[in-house]
Amino acid sequence: MLTSREIIETLGTKFGKQILKAEEKVSNQVFVTIVPDALMPVVCFLNQALSARFLINAATDRREQDGRYTVSYIFSFDREKIFLCIQVAVDSTDPNIGSITPIIAGANWSERETRDLVGINLRGHPDPRRLVLADDWPQEIYPLRKDFPYDYKPPSEPQNKVPLKKPPKGTKVIPIGPFYPVLEEPAYFKLFVDGETIVDCDYRGFYSHRGIEKMGDSKLTYNQICFIAERICGICGFIHSTCYCEAVERAAGIEVPLRAHYIRTIMLELERIHSHLLWLGIAVHIIGFDTLLMQSWRIREPVMWLCEKISGNRKTYGMNLIGGVRRDIPSSIYDEIVRVVERIERQTKEVIDAVMDDTSLHVRLKDVGVLTKEVARDICTVGPTARGSNIRIDSRVDHPYAAYDRIDFEVAVESGCDIWARTLVRLKETIESVKIVKQCLLEMPDGPIMGEVMEEIPAGREAICCVEAPRGEAIHYVLTGQDNRPYRWRVRAPTYANLQCVPHIIKGERIADVPIIVGSLDPCYSCTERMAVVDVRTGIEKICTKEEVIKR
Amino acid sequence: MFISKLKQALICLKAGRVTLPYPYKPTAPPEGFRGRPKIDIDKCIGCAGCANVCPSRAIEVTDFDEGWRRIQFHLTRCISCGRCEEVCPEEAVRLTDQFELSTNTKEDLTVAIEIYMDTCQRCARCFKPQHPLDKMMVTGFRK
Numbered sequence: 001m002l003t004s005r006e007i008i009e010t011l012g013t014k015f016g017k018q019i020l021k022a023e024e025k026v027s028n029q030v031f032v033t034i035v036p037d038a039l040m041p042v043v044c045f046l047n048q049a050l051s052a053r054f055l056i057n058a059a060t061d062r063r064e065q066d067g068r069y070t071v072s073y074i075f076s077f078d079r080e081k082i083f084l085c086i087q088v089a090v091d092s093t094d095p096n097i098g099s100i101t102p103i104i105a106g107a108n109w110s111e112r113e114t115r116d117l118v119g120i121n122l123r124g125h126p127d128p129r130r131l132v133l134a135d136d137w138p139q140e141i142y143p144l145r146k147d148f149p150y151d152y153k154p155p156s157e158p159q160n161k162v163p164l165k166k167p168p169k170g171t172k173v174i175p176i177g178p179f180y181p182v183l184e185e186p187a188y189f190k191l192f193v194d195g196e197t198i199v200d201c202d203y204r205g206f207y208s209h210r211g212i213e214k215m216g217d218s219k220l221t222y223n224q225i226c227f228i229a230e231r232i233c234g235i236c237g238f239i240h241s242t243c244y245c246e247a248v249e250r251a252a253g254i255e256v257p258l259r260a261h262y263i264r265t266i267m268l269e270l271e272r273i274h275s276h277l278l279w280l281g282i283a284v285h286i287i288g289f290d291t292l293l294m295q296s297w298r299i300r301e302p303v304m305w306l307c308e309k310i311s312g313n314r315k316t317y318g319m320n321l322i323g324g325v326r327r328d329i330p331s332s333i334y335d336e337i338v339r340v341v342e343r344i345e346r347q348t349k350e351v352i353d354a355v356m357d358d359t360s361l362h363v364r365l366k367d368v369g370v371l372t373k374e375v376a377r378d379i380c381t382v383g384p385t386a387r388g389s390n391i392r393i394d395s396r397v398d399h400p401y402a403a404y405d406r407i408d409f410e411v412a413v414e415s416g417c418d419i420w421a422r423t424l425v426r427l428k429e430t431i432e433s434v435k436i437v438k439q440c441l442l443e444m445p446d447g448p449i450m451g452e453v454m455e456e457i458p459a460g461r462e463a464i465c466c467v468e469a470p471r472g473e474a475i476h477y478v479l480t481g482q483d484n485r486p487y488r489w490r491v492r493a494p495t496y497a498n499l500q501c502v503p504h505i506i507k508g509e510r511i512a513d514v515p516i517i518v519g520s521l522d523p524c525y526s527c528t529e530r531m532a533v534v535d536v537r538t539g540i541e542k543i544c545t546k547e548e549v550i551k552r
Numbered sequence: 553m554f555i556s557k558l559k560q561a562l563i564c565l566k567a568g569r570v571t572l573p574y575p576y577k578p579t580a581p582p583e584g585f586r587g588r589p590k591i592d593i594d595k596c597i598g599c600a601g602c603a604n605v606c607p608s609r610a611i612e613v614t615d616f617d618e619g620w621r622r623i624q625f626h627l628t629r630c631i632s633c634g635r636c637e638e639v640c641p642e643e644a645v646r647l648t649d650q651f652e653l654s655t656n657t658k659e660d661l662t663v664a665i666e667i668y669m670d671t672c673q674r675c676a677r678c679f680k681p682q683h684p685l686d687k688m689m690v691t692g693f694r695k
Contacts, residue, residue: 224607227633295563298570305582312586312647318633326638327584354559 002050002080004030014045026250026463028399029083036088036097043073043086043100052077052084053393054104054380055466057111058477058490059118061146063092069120071097073107074464074477078398083464090120099125106380109500110492117144132206135161143214150211150218165202167192174511178207180518185525189502189514196510201503205525216489217481222248222457225489226320229476232491233524234315235275236469238267240476240491241320243467246401247478248322248486249451251463256451260324261403262444266337267307267317268402268467269433269440273344274303275470276430279522283423286519287364292355299347306340309333322457324450334441345434352427365420369505369517372417379501383472383494384429385521388422390415395468406443409436419520426470426522456484469494471522495524580649586632587650589625593665595644598623602636602645611636621669627653627661 002010007030008022018038025031034042046052052075060070069090076083090097099122101108112131114120119142122128133143136156142148167173177188186207192200212232216225229244230237242264249256277300281293304314310329311317319325329337355361371381376389386393394411396404412428414421462479472494481487498521506517572579581587598621603611610629614622636645655661 220607223605223635227607227631227635231631291560291564295560295567298567301570308585309582312584312634313632316631316633318586318631326634350559350563354556354563356556357553358556358560359553 002077002082004028004082007050007077007080007082007084008032010050011042011045015042018042025461028081029085029250029464031085031087031462033087033089036090039073039086039088039100040098040103043103046075046084046086047104050077054100054106055083055473055475056477056490056492057107057114058488059090059114059120059144060479060488061118061144064146068092069095069118071114071120072477073100074475076398076466078393081399083399083466085462085464095119096121096123098123101125101127104380105378106497106500109496116142118142119145130160130162132209134209143211148214150214162204164190164204165192165200168199170194171199176514178204180525185523187523187525189518191506191511191514193511196512198506198509198511198514201506203499203502205499208525213489213491217486219485221484222322222486225486226322227316227318229491230316230318230320233469233493235278235524236271236471236474237315238271238317238320239467239469239474240493242268242402243465243474243476244478244489244491245320245322246467247463247465247476248457248480250465251461251478251480252322252454252457253461254323254451254453256324257448258403258445259328259447260449260451262440263325263327263329263449264320264402265404265407266329266437266440266444267311267319269436270303270307270341272433272470273341273430273437274300274307275522276426276433277303277344277348279426279470280423283419283516283519284361286516287361289361292351295351299344299351302340303344306337309336321450323453324448326450328449329444337441338438341434341437345431348427348430362420364513364516365418365423365520366416367418368509368513369419369520370417371501371505375501375504376417379504380497381472381501382497383469383522384412384422384425385472385498385501387411387413387425389417393473395466395473399466401465401467403440407436407439409439419516422520429470459487471495471524472498493524495521499523581651585647585649585651586634587648588627588632588653589630589634589636589645590648591623591625591663591665592644592646593667595642596623596665596667597642597644598667598669599641601639601641605635605639607631607633607635615669619669619671620666622664622666625663627663628658 004024011032012019015038018035019032020035021033023031055074055076057071057073062068062070069092071088071090073086074083088097097120099111101111102124108127109131111122111125115122116130116132136158137160138154138157139160141154171192171194174191174193176191178186180187188204190202191198212228215228220228226241226245230241232240277296281296284292307317308314311319311327319327371389373389373391376386376391390413392411392413397411409432412425412432414424457480459480459482464477466473466475474494475492477490478486479488502518506514509517600613603613608629608631610626612624612626616622634647637647653661
């Protein structure tokens with residue numbers, strides 16, 4: 001078990017003068033500044049010798065402060081409960097940096113995003129195509145630079161369309177998308193098939209950018225961002241707002257009352273219950289088992305009503321603010337909460353008992369979409385996708401937030417590596433969440449629900465927060481700034497990490513299994529694509545008017 | 553397999569019909585529901601605190617005709633977060649339990665109030681007169 005001090009010392013003795021600065025800015029969060037040339041060896045050392053797990057990187061335009069860009073690579077030491085942030089300053093006249101994707105495959109998207117949005121060129125990236133920006137976005141215009149106005153609409157340049165991969169010899173192309181029919185979300189998969197078998201695939205997504213990060217650092221204030229963060233995802237909204245709030249609170253050193261922590265924990269777990277039941281319904285709907293869809297959604301509905309009663313809305317709770325929560329859970333409804341979650345536990349167990357021996361489910365789910373432990377590690381997958389492949393990571397335990405450091409629960413891990421294993425992980429977690437909610441209600445202390453917030457949050461502080469969403473861990477990095485708003489706010493949703501493993505897990509499978517394999521990751525495209533700025537319509541696409549639709 | 557299917561059938565039978573007859577029968581939201589905000593013109597002092605905190609910029613404040621302030625709630629943008637209710641010093645904004653807001657005319661979803669304010673002699677910005685009776689003295693009070 002390394003401590004923060006030992007990590008700093010280890011890096012110091014190994015790399016000596018290449019480490020420019022190292023400090024523990026927030027408890028258990030180490031920020032290390034290194035010279036650009038040392039990036040490769042440091043990342044190699046962290047990944048191989050210290051087995052740190054890569055989370056995201058975030059580029060910040062800091063030309064106003066010191067005339068340079070900063071790229072932060074965030075790593076996690078899971079057992080040690082420590083975040084390590086490696087920062088590199090990049091010269092602004094010719095911004096370029098060596099790519100770490102050859103060492104860590106999971107850094108692929110994150111690095112391309114840095115290039116697309118802040119304009120830091122990558123040396124040695126294996127797949128340097130455009131990822132985040134729209135097909136007709138002009139070259140050399142980078143939306144997350146500070147000199148780019150948030151409402152600027154650049155002229156369309158359709159010639160910049162991203163070339164998709166050429167199909168391998170002897171294969172046919174089958175497109176799925178751009179509107180993915182099964183999950184009712186925009187994503188485009190181009191499958192290369194040989195007969196029925198998938199040989200390879202290419203993905204083009206990021207159709208639903210909404211420029212949330214740009215809004216956050218140019219227009220909104222700290223407390224307004226809580227609400228837009230909640231709208232990053234339609235299912236795990238509260239997770240994002242909690243994650244953002246905790247990141248700001250950690251950066252600014254704001255004490256949050258214990259009761260507020262407990263209330264956040266309860267809401268997070270209620271959200272996990274309804275998300276997992278929703279996923280179960282959709283997953284079995286994909287394979288045509290609608291009976292279970294109806295039943296799992298029926299079981300889910302009372303949670304939504306309960307949340308509506310607690311927060312005033314069934315999905316967007318709007319309860320988080322910097323420093324605490326806005327609504328208390330009155331003791332008069334404790335009993336009702338217990339009753340509802342216990343009924344859900346009972347009914348979920350009944351359903352599990354009924355479908356466990358259903359051979360038609362086994363045929364569709366067992367040994368399909370196999371994600372081996374090695375690939376899962378390499379791609380840096382998170383959440384149930386990783387836990388189904390026998391990787392014991394759960395940020396509720398690894399990086400405790402809210403009141404999770406006071407709560408006992410088990411992390412569900414399965415070693416099957418297939419869709420069935422991921423299903424079992426989610427079902428076990430649903431039952432575990434019920435326990436957590438009940439334990440919270442028992443232990444929740446009385447007291448204030450909103451902490452004291454200082455008049456102004458000081459600029460230049462930074463912190464990371466990691467919250468375990470039903471799909472995996474959501475990560476928010478916040479660098480505080482002037483004018484009551486963050487200077488940089490970087491969001492990574494769990495699907496961002498998980499979706500990158502799709503080419504690996506559909507290789508060798510049959511076409512008919514693709515929907516359920518992709519569905520087994522519980523993908524959430526709007527989460528993943530929270531970013532960029534303008535609309536994504538290319539010049540080629542035609543938009544139908546209402547009248548035209550009616551005429552058809 | 554067969555037992556499994558029997559168990560599933562039993563679960564379905566036990567659950568029975570659970571769908572609600574909405575919209576044929578109205579459903580009442582629970583207490584504390586966050587519906588559309590409603591503004592009380594008699595209580596509003598035109599401080600524009602609500603417009604300041606609104607995350608979705610649904611509240612627009614414009615000054616016109618020397619001393620008149622128009623506050624518009626664009627409900628098409630409103631996310632019913634209730635921040636306006638929270639910060640209002642006079643409790644003039646309240647969230648109602650109305651949630652059925654669909655309409656064919658978009659203008660229906662804009663609520664505007666106009667209140668008379670005094671103009672500051674030094675900075676020429678509006679402020680609410682000191683005494684509530686003062687506004688009765690103004691001709692054309694409340695258009």
